[in-house]
Amino acid sequence: MISIRIEDLYDRYAHLLYRRCLALLGNPADAEDALQEVFVRAMRAADSFRGESEPSTWLYRICTNHCLNLIRSSRRRRLRQERRGQDPNLITHTTAEQVENAAMIRELLPAFDRKAQELAIYYFVDEMNQQEVAEAMGLSVPTVRKRLKKFIAKAQKILSKGADFDHPAQK
Amino acid sequence: MTIQLRNEEHPSRHLLSRLLAGDLDDKERGTTEKHVSSCSECKDLLVRIKVELESFHTSHNKENFLAQVKELAESTQTKHLAWWQLAWRPAGLLAAAAMIVALMLFSIQHLPEDPDTRMKGSGIELGLFVMEGSEAKITDPSQLRHPGDRIQFHLTAPAGGYLHLLGIDEAGVLSVYFPRPGAAHESYPGGAARPVPGSVILDDTLGRERVFVLICAEAMAPDELLARVRSLSGDPQQLLEAQELDLDCRQASVLITKEAK
Structure with a gap:
């Protein structure tokens, strides 16, 4: 059995996990809760x-x-976000483009299956490269590339239809 | 719109974050630092990530955070109620009676098809009851459940054997629901739609939990069962996705998903 020190995990990964939670959940309070739960x-x-x-x-x-x-409980979550609003002070180091992309991914994810969701999070949210995604998911790089292209094609189709995608800047 | 493949000639943002967190081995660190030293784009990104990292550590008190995590981890243990603990109470008796009636009604039906439900071996079917007050309601295992729900499994198995019931949740925690530690472990007779001994109150770990029912030729004590299952894979998450375990037992599994109320 391998010994894991929770302190070491915190030092190395807490900020990365927080960034991911913030991107996926859309507000700092939920990201804090999620980080703690993880x-x-x-x-x-x-x-x-x-x-x-x-x-x-x-x-x-x-x-x-x-x-x-x-995210699966997104309807309830969205209501909470609307009540709380985004807290710009806590995400000042994230660019507007990153906020926009994160919101886009967040809205797109429910249209995909679990594996595709996981893939998109590694690639678009964590910004891993294809090799890193392949290692994290136990897949080959060509498989990752193929699935990413499939994800992008479907995402573009959804976005071009202009479904009920909520752009944060429009609120 | 930047949902598109990126140019990968630079180190990824993820790799640069790991560099700053001291998570790279010597070789990776050397290669990455060499690239960054000659790439203004990566230098800029590294500075942004560094500011983000420092901001995180400034706004988060590590000691308080870890103290809370430890307290929560120790206080949120799964609570189990065995069927005999349920049955001695008057409400429990009513529940048991309601369950028997429900089973009689249910035994002429087939379980709903569920892609997350896996049956191995001939004719094993695993279903789920949810106890609501004194009522035992048959439910589709794929239906969302909530922390605090009291559930019980029922099983149709053409042949008997020693029954084992265990679950693995998304935190990677393995829980043996049957047999209970120190309790008698008699052979299960098999048959149609029999309740699996032991009801379970779902804990507050949200997400998926895969529950396996194993009918084996030999009885395994809880510790032995845990050791056998852990030896199958070092990654608990693989067990969650496994659908069936590489054990010489007839088996079935069902995926339950818990959502906050």
């Missing part, structure tokens, strides 16, 4: 971690699953 789950599962995957991969997967489950 670490709680990691701590509870630490005994069963055997080191056959990287701690980062393991932690990212917990985070992905948790955030996707939260």
Whole structure:
């Protein structure tokens, strides 16, 4: 059994996980809650971690699953976001383009299956390259590329229809 | 609109973040630093990430955060109620009676088709009851559940054996629901739509949980079962996705998804 120090996980990955939670959930308060929940789950599962995957991969997967489950309750979440609004002070280092892209991905994700959602989060939210995505998901690079192209094609179709996509700047 | 493939001639943002967090080995760090030293675009990005990283650590108190995490991790343990704990209470008796009636009605029906439900072996079907007050309601296993729900499984198995019930959630936590530690583990007779001993109150870990029912030729104690299952994969998440376990038992599994109320 591999020993994992929760303090080390925090030092190395907390800011990355927070950035991902913020991008996926859309507001700092929910991102804080999600980050805490990810670490709680990691701590509870630490005994069963055997080191056959990287701690980062393991932690990212917990985070992905948790955030996707939260996004699934998107209607309730959207109402809360509208009440709270975005807090610009806490995301000042994120560019407008990143905020826009994150909102776009957040809205697109429910139209895809779980594997495609995971892929999109690694590539578009975490901004991994295709090799890193392949390693994180246990896929080959050509498979990742093929699935990304498929994701993009479907995403563009959805966006071109102008479905009920909520652009943050329009609110 | 920037939902498109990126040019990958530069290190990824993710890699640069890991560089700053000290998460790269010597070789990766050397290669990345060499590129950054001669690339103004990557230097700029590295500065932005550094500011973001410092901002995160300034606005987050690590000690407080970890103290809260430890407290929560220790306080949110799964609570189980065994069927015999349920049955001695008057409400529990009513629930048990309601369940038997429901089972009789249900035994002439087929379980709904569910892509997340996996049955291995001949004729094993796994279904789910949700206890609502004194009522036991048959429910589609794929229907969303909530923390605090009391559930019980029912099983149709053409042949008996030693029954084992365990779940793995998205935190990677494995829980043995049956047999209970120290309790008698008698052979399960098989048959149509029998309740699996032991009801479970769902804990507050949201997300998916895969529950496996194993009917084996030999009985395994909870510790032994956990050790056997853990030996199958070092990554608990793989078990969650596995649908079936590489154990010499007839088995079925069902995926439950928990959502906040």
